[in-house]
């Protein structure tokens with residue numbers, strides 16, 4: 106059974122791999138290379154085809170900008186099945202953007218550092234992998250340096266994101282209160298996502314107005330970080346984004362240690378690390394909710410909702426053991442009923458929870474994967490195992506979907522998978538979870 110499922114996962118990944126050396130998240134819906142997808146995909150490939158895993162990361166890093174920035178989408182090929190594409194984003198507006206690769210001017214959670222560490226953990230030939238890491242690690246370090254230089258205006262160790270797409274959790278109800286502070290024009294554009302996926306499972310047109318407007322503001326200032334920090338109506342410190350950076354800092358410290366002769370970089374990473382962990386614990390933890398929450402930097406207020414991102418600091422060992430136990434209690438109380446699969450992306454007890462709509466409720470395999478390892482970090486083995494089993498069962502019953510209904514009884518037997526099918530990170534991380 107397990108062999109069969111792993112085999113099917115490999116077929117999905119191989120089928121989405123492109124001759125240019127990267128893997129699309131899902132045919133039709135997402136035809137380019139996405140930053141954090143590419144990291145999860147590399148972990149899957151690492152288990153059976155290390156050359157493809159290396160190609161994935163190598164290709165992403167080739168598109169890095171001169172200031173260390175790594176974009177959220179790299180448009181390696183021409184393809185008009187996705188909107189907004191390269192012509193809308195116009196990354197060339199930024200003076201330090203890549204001259205060779207067209208991309209967006211926003212980023213995504215910084216997973217690449219810990220992905221290199223995972224690849225090393227998985228590799229049979231450690232020497233070979235260490236050579237690969239040696240060739241690429243400075244680029245990842247430069248990416249972290251970019252964050253600490255340009256994305257932390259108040260010097261809190263907490264990076265801001267200026268667009269909901271930078272969070273990876275696109276239409277989470279977390280952003281709703283921010284949309285209420287804005288009044289963007291109506292964009293008369295042809296969306297493509299709703300031609301691939303049922304419109305009821307995707308963000309609304311009005312939400313897209315906000316998304317496009319934020320990009321237009323950034324473009325008006327040629328994607329200048331300081332201007333964006335000053336003017337973007339969306340400026341948020343996200344616990345998931347920051348947890349990924351912290352996890353990746355830790356990975357770089359370990360990997361530079363293995364490589365040797367990098368004392369200065371290790372010293373710098375440790376300094377960043379200390380500041381960021383403190384920032385997360387002091388500013389983003391909400392005692393009353395028993396969870397980490399987002400902070401709206403533009404409007405200077407916490408965004409008090411519990412999401413799967415609220416638990417992601419477990420993955421980066423940010424909380425101490427007592428606080429980790431509080432997180433688990435919150436997870437079990439709000440997300441963990443017997444009638445549900447773990448882990449909904451948004452609080453099932455909140456009125457904005459929608460079990461079918463993208464990041465407003467469904468289960469996502471990449472989040473489950475992180476939470477599984479996060480729970481294991483603290484010895485919560487029973488709930489970790491439930492997270493793993495639920496992920497496997499959802500895929501086994503429904504297929505390699507982008508996201509899944511968390512309700513065990515949703516009135517539609519064997520139809521819990523939504524969004525794109527043959528979805529790469531669901532396949533890639535399943536391979537890891539089955540090992």
Ligand code: 2M8
Nearest residue numbers: 130135139141142270272273274275
């Ligand atoms: C989704 O986001 C893209 C924009 O980046 C979209 O909806 O067009 C998100 O789930 C994001 O986290 C993911 O990286 C991307 C590709 O899988 O799709």
